[in-house]
Amino acid sequence: MLQAYINAHILDGLGNDIVKGTLLIEDEHILQVGEEIDLPPNVSIYDCHGDYITPGFIDVHTHLGVHEAGVGEEGRDFNETSEPVTPHIRAIDGVNPMERAFQDARESGVTTVQIMPGSANVIGGEMAIFKTAGHIVDEMIVKSPSGMKGAFGENPKRIYSGKKMAPVTRMGIAALMRQTLMKARDYQFRKEKGEILERELRMEQLLPVLKKEIPLRTHAHRADDIMTAIRIADEFKINVTIEHCTEGHLIADKLAEHGVQVSVGPTMSTRSKVELDDKGYHTMVALEKHGVPFSITTDHPVIGIDYLTTTAAHAIKHGLSEVTALKALTSQAARHLSIEAMKGSLEKGKDADFVIWSGHPFDVYTTVKETFIEGKSVYKHTSS
Structure with missing residues (x-):
């Protein structure tokens, strides 16, 4: 028609x-x-x-359907905190497509979202990209998997120090990330030689990362955590995106040099922890100045997805160009998710x-x- x-x-x-x-x-x-x-x-x-x-607008970093607003513990399916490394879990197995947030997204002009596990774990599991309309998860999927969740900084430290188990420091987080990727690389070599007789789900789901079929999408607020994520990506020759990038303005030249894709936000949130102390719209302005490609995110439900457009408008008020702001919700967001051939x-x-x-x-x-x-x-x- x-x-x-x-x-x-x-x-x-x-x-x-x-x-x-x-x-x-x-x-x-x-x-x-x-x-x-x-x-x-x-x-x-x-x-x-x-x-x-x-x-249609795109939010590249959300927890729609896996962290249901207003439901309490029953709606928190986004962090599998039984252990700090969980590459074997998938966000699609926890998404409730009936959650009200999908309706909020449609009413706000958001047609595509990436849904991912939370940032409690050093490696948190697979994420996927969804249309915001539908009642059956499998029919809403645009791309799955679309990335593997990684996390640096305060969140893994807080969760696992409270459990009196590793990691409890930034050094421990980086070491556990390296150890896991090293084990996955060894598994890949043995599998290519035909030596794997029994597959291991954890390692199987890390193979697309090692093959650069999907990126490691890393939660990193502080500048030092961002550089650690890039350092590890360079060591293992994998693709990485920086999620949140709160202190990205402090190292915008380095981000430009490495050509890394970035999502920024949730900038409308409060400074609820130490690594958010320098949070502000100046991050986006600095990234634009240095030519760093970035998208804008609400990190729903940290900030409701209906505030995605509002966030971009505030960024413009603080000096971001209108063209870059719109691209951060459309064409650049699609590139961040590698779906620019069909959306954005x-x-x-x-x-x-x-x-x-x-x-x-x-x-x-x-x-x-x-x-x-x-x-x-x-x-x-x-x-x-």
Whole structure:
């Protein structure tokens, strides 16, 4: 089915601003975007009357469905704290797709999220990318696995010192990370030689990391923890992303030098622990200045996913360019997740994930009028 959304102010996620544009979609995909488009016959036409259209927003670092807000202990399925190294667990096995946060995401123009284990463990398990609409996890998956969770800094120290077991220091965290990756490398060599007679799930799920099929996505706030993550990635020749990157502004030149992908946030949160002391929007401004590619995250439920757009707007107020802010929620977020071939911008052939806004998405008074995933309306605003 052909659908054309005309007279729209289109922000395509790539930095292009089409004031009186048309978005033409066919079934699940985008057919054409531009100012002057010859519409084919038998097309359904929707006049946007100057409303804005953007790509569906992407939050690259969340715990939707595995850390359910307002449920208490029963909804906390995001940290398997029985031991500090758990590469064998998968976020998809703990996601509750009925959680209210998925609806909040759709109502806020967020169409894609990466859901991951928490940061209690040095290695926390596999993560996956989801559409924010659906009732069955398997039908919502965009990509699985999309990364392996790693964590440095205060969280593993606090959890396991309380249990009186390793690791209790940053040195211990790094050592345990190295030991596990070394064991996985040895397992890989033996498997390639045909010497593995009985597979081990923990090691099997680390093989995609060693083969650079997925990155190690590392929770790291402090500058020294960030550099430790990069150091270990270089030692084992694996891909790494830096998640949170609170003190990234202190080493922005080094991040640029290493070409590492970064997610920043949750910047709207309080300074609840020591490693958040220098938290602020100045991190994003410094990363932009040094050409470091970054995305913006809420780390839901630390900050509700409905504040993703608000976070970007605050960053603009503190000096981030509007173009970079939008890319951090769209095309750059898609690159962070390696799904840029299908999502993150309004381009021919990509999934028809888009949002119609009553005004500019970064204006506090703007309302999401309708959210679409793969060409289907998944939320429509109704006046009370």
